[in-house]
Amino acid sequence: MTLELEPGRGHHDMGGLPAGRVERTEHDYAEWERRVDAMMVILSGVKGGRKLMTVDELRKNIEAIGPEAYDRMSYYERWITSITQTMIQRGVITTEELGRKMEEVKRRA
Amino acid sequence: MPEPEKQGQTTISTEGSVVDPRFSAGDRVRVRKAYPLGHIRTPFYVRGLTGEVERLCGSFPNPEELAQMRDGLPRRPLYRVRFVQHDLWPDYRGRDADAVEVEIFEHWLELA
Amino acid sequence: MKQDPGRYQPLSYFQLMEVSLRELLVEKGVTTEAEVRATLEDVRARTPERGARVVARAWTDPEFKARLLADGTKACQELGLDVPALRLVVVENTPRVHNMIVCTLCSCYPRMLLGLPPDWYKSRNYRSRAVREPRAVLAEFGLRLPDEVQVRVHDSSADMRYLVLPMRPAQTAGWSEERLAGIVTRDCMIGVAVPAVS
Numbered sequence: 001m002t003l004e005l006e007p008g009r010g011h012h013d014m015g016g017l018p019a020g021r022v023e024r025t026e027h028d029y030a031e032w033e034r035r036v037d038a039m040m041v042i043l044s045g046v047k048g049g050r051k052l053m054t055v056d057e058l059r060k061n062i063e064a065i066g067p068e069a070y071d072r073m074s075y076y077e078r079w080i081t082s083i084t085q086t087m088i089q090r091g092v093i094t095t096e097e098l099g100r101k102m103e104e105v106k107r108r109a
Numbered sequence: 110m111p112e113p114e115k116q117g118q119t120t121i122s123t124e125g126s127v128v129d130p131r132f133s134a135g136d137r138v139r140v141r142k143a144y145p146l147g148h149i150r151t152p153f154y155v156r157g158l159t160g161e162v163e164r165l166c167g168s169f170p171n172p173e174e175l176a177q178m179r180d181g182l183p184r185r186p187l188y189r190v191r192f193v194q195h196d197l198w199p200d201y202r203g204r205d206a207d208a209v210e211v212e213i214f215e216h217w218l219e220l221a
Numbered sequence: 222m223k224q225d226p227g228r229y230q231p232l233s234y235f236q237l238m239e240v241s242l243r244e245l246l247v248e249k250g251v252t253t254e255a256e257v258r259a260t261l262e263d264v265r266a267r268t269p270e271r272g273a274r275v276v277a278r279a280w281t282d283p284e285f286k287a288r289l290l291a292d293g294t295k296a297c298q299e300l301g302l303d304v305p306a307l308r309l310v311v312v313e314n315t316p317r318v319h320n321m322i323v324c325t326l327c328s329c330y331p332r333m334l335l336g337l338p339p340d341w342y343k344s345r346n347y348r349s350r351a352v353r354e355p356r357a358v359l360a361e362f363g364l365r366l367p368d369e370v371q372v373r374v375h376d377s378s379a380d381m382r383y384l385v386l387p388m389r390p391a392q393t394a395g396w397s398e399e400r401l402a403g404i405v406t407r408d409c410m411i412g413v414a415v416p417a418v419s
Contacts, residue, residue: 009153013152015348015349016352022358032240035239042252057176092246201353202354203355204372211376211378
């Protein structure tokens with residue numbers, strides 16, 4: 001049953017699809033991954049600061065990642081992509097600011 | 110207190126608190142067979158299928174709207190719905206009483 | 222790329238994005254490096270031991286257990302555990318019902334009590350099959366349930382976060398709360414394992 005190709009089913013909406021054995025992998029989270037997690041905690045206002053995004057926007061922007069990229073990317077790669085997209089959508093940062101900052105950081109590294 | 114406005118069969122207070130949830134524990138409900146775009150929290154695998162309301166969880170802002178940077182108000186009733194596995198999967202091989210419980214917003218449900 | 226521990230590894234595209242976003246947010250006053258560090262510590266402090274404490278208390282204090290099952294968030298606050306915003310629902314394993322938690326749509330998880338979810342919980346295979354063939358998935362985890370036990374899978378599709386309250390093994394009579402907490406693993410509280418007494 002190739003349910004995967006059913007139109008109207010989001011790529012993330014995978015309950016009930018055929019799949020393989022659960023690989024009981026666990027990995028120690030890298031510092032940058034933990035920082036992404038922390039960033040979401042801060043931006044969602046849980047720490048008492050201004051609520052700049054919701055978990056719903058996080059999910060929506062993860063769901064917006066195309067299927068191939070979704071499968072290729074790791075969990076926190078999807079998160080940082082989504083959080084950054086949300087900040088752009090919300091006007092907290094602009095694409096120009098982001099581009100310039102990424103160039104600057106890359107030059108430094 | 111503002112007059113509640115009637116939307117279909119649901120009475121919703123414009124202040125954001127929900128009056129008169131449509132369903133109660135024990136009601137048989139069917140999930141609407143709709144497949145809209147956007148951010149949806151009703152899983153694909155239950156759409157069009159029938160389960161039983163296990164409880165009213167409370168009312169919450171609509172995540173479909175929150176995802177679009179809107180406030181998701183007025184709050185809507187959210188129900189925990191129990192689906193018998195045999196009703197979900199024709200080839201289910203577990204026990205008859207095995208079930209899946211999913212939280213589903215009122216606007217996705219109809220009385221079965 | 223072969224990892225040579227002696228050589229500097231350039232940032233990946235996504236690591237670059239993380240550094241850049243964080244620096245921009247700090248420059249704009251949205252947050253501070255100190256707040257990020259403090260939040261990191263908070264997140265690190267959340268381990269399954271928190272959930273195990275809740276379970277051990279429920280096992281030894283029937284009135285706490287009743288409050289926990291009625292309102293998980295409020296009961297955890299009694300133990301000094303804050304489960305903010307999201308509602309905690311504790312589901313109890315009984316001789317007739319075994320509970321199992323999944324989030325098919327993403328990876329919702331009771332992080333406040335269990336910490337960060339394991340990779341497998343977020344994997345395609347778990348998210349797809351836990352609702353469809355839970356008994357087969359449990360068997361892969363080494364858990365085979367008797368026929369008379371129903372399996373109830375909770376798909377965390379909304380704001381509720383679920384925690385399984387496993388059954389207390391009979392051989393633990395007279396144990397202290399601390400000793401009891403020691404046998405409550407993260408996997409028991411997700412519902413893919415049950416406490417074992419060695």
